[in-house]
Amino acid sequence: MRILVIHNFYQHAGGEDTVFRQEVEELEKEHDIKTLTFQNKKGWRGALQYLAYPWNIRATWKVKKIIKSFAPDIVHIHNLHYSSGPLLIRSAYQLGIPVIMTLHNFRLLCPSASLFCHGRIFTNSIYQDFPWTAVRLRVLDNSLTKTFFTAFTYWIHRKWGTWNKISKFIVLSQFSKSLFVESTLPIAEERFIVRPNSTDIIPTVRTAGSGFVYIGRLSQEKGIVPLLKAFSTLPFPLSIYGSGPQQNIVEDFAKHYKNIRYFGYQSKDLLTKAIKHAEALIVPSVCYEGMPMTIIEAYAQGIPVLASNIGILNKMVLPLYTGMHFNPYEEADIGRVVTQWEKLDKTTKRQIRENCVTEYKKHYTVKKNMDKLMDIYYEAIQQRKEKQ
Template identity: 40%
Template sequence: MKILTVHTFYQQKGGEDFVFDQENALLKSNVDIRSFTGQNAGGLKGAVLFFFSIWNSSVGTRFKNELRSHNPDVVHIHNLHYALGPIIIYLAKKANKKVVVTLHNFRLICPSGILLHDGSLFLDSVKSDFPWKAVFKGVYRNSVLQTFWLAFVTWFHKQMGTWDLVDKYILLTDAARNLFLESSLKINPDKLIVKPNSGPPSTVAKGPRLPHFMFVGRLTEEKGIVAMLTAFEQTGSYLKIAGTGPLENLVQDFCSRCRNISYMGSLTKEEVLSEISKCSALIFPSIWFEGMPMTIIEAFSTGTPVLASNLGAMSTMIQDGTNGMHFKPNDSGDLCKTIKRWNDLGNEEKAVISKNALDSYEALYTPEINRRKLLEIYNSF
């Protein structure tokens, strides 16, 4: 079987880029796989790519040549925004190829891509024929003009029927599938398949866990950093923070006045796994729905329970009291209660939840399971 994977790399490499590389590596021993990629850019070049994303003929010419050269059975698309664009879907179907699209975010149903604006959930676009409210708020890059153009590109291809040409959409969680089912896209439910991403090979640390909690991720508003810092300032429980981002100064400020909070800066992937495997539990306070948080999968792969916001992907990945605990999103008071609830557990109870976390990984998120499910999707045509 021949597979052609398609992806636009972001200017700053992120989770979608990692998943694209990971799945290509997983599949190379089973199928004849090649990749067709684009690269987002800043400045004038980025503006031109963004404008022509509605129908990029130059990309189309390159892609047609790749289709003729590789002659794939299936075209699997990860990210088209914005350097490649939806012309990829149209040309793949014109060439009678089966098309699979992984929906890593919510860009097709809201220009924000994350269903969050000004620190609050923003769901007005989900069921709108055209997301005018999102446009006027400038939910994409705080720009009315850029938000309008991104919304128009999505709307234009909805009118053209481009999104209906896709044979299968891969959603990462049941929560995401439900959102797309409720949206104005009106995608055939039979086309929406849930397949999680996979994590690294399991690495469970030997010996007792340390009593501190751990946060790993971008230091941004949507990650719930403020509520997390406020909660730990109140509880006195120890928290280690790893990552970088625009709220780094705020984190440093809390560290300077709270001896129980420490900042580790940026860590390598190996260091992240090592640190997560030693902590009592991972804190995941995100205030947006998330796609498929790799940090949670990494925690499960080390048998580390997760205390997370009861929202979106986290509400389905984590079962309260089984492989972790939930708290109300963006609610420092409820996070304090959950931290106390965790700390009040005995060692045996914590060990059971830790084992359940590892069991969750082995049942759903191993590389082998991911490979098998991908091949099942490809072979279903």
């Protein structure tokens, strides 16, 4: 099969980039793959990219050119924000190529992309035709201009029918699917297909780990500050990996508390090792996550997860089966759960680690994931042929 994969890189690397690279690497083993990527820039170049967001003719021209030369059977889009934009979808459709899109976040519903605003879950946009409440609250980078322009971009393409030119939307969980289905987005339920993320790691079960680890973006919606405050009162070690707008806060805590160590942004291999040697992975997000790759990597290595009781985390992490839940807004509850975990006996911990590997094998292996992806491709291609 000939597959064109399109992805827009953010200024800071994230989980979507990891999924994009992993899928391309796997697809290349058996198929003819071409990638078309875009990169968000800073400064005046980034401002020009943003102005072109709703109608990026240059990105559209690139898509037309590569489709005509490569002649793909299908186009798979991962991210369109913001240097590429949704207009390219229409080009692929007009050239008769079925388009698949993975929804790694909730940007189709809200300019926040995370359904998070001012420290809390924010779902108003789901039920509004145009997300005026989100604009008023400046949910994107606390900017009225950026929030409105992003909202306008997705709204105008909703009115133009651009999203209805996508054959299938891949969502990462049933939880995500339910949010899209109950929203005002005029897309039939059957076009949303649940397909979780995956990772290719040889499953192992460790007998014991050392300390707790956080890996991810250092920002408000990830709940990093309540986590730091909780560990500032605990005797247990916490290692933090990542970068983001709250990095200075993390660095300050690391200077004042010996049990908190900050390692910055690191390579994928080093992060995999960090998870492998941990007592448990901690995911304290106060927003709706898509499907954290770190949890899947932890399960593959038999590492339990202590996570928020919010959204998909409440489904992925099963209390005392693959980990434990806490209220991410309450530092005392984070501390209580961490302490409770430490007090579990060795036999219970060993069983939970084995359960993690079982969950990985059952839901998150690359083999199952890629088989599901190919089924989605073939179905989309067949449906487009029938329409033509």
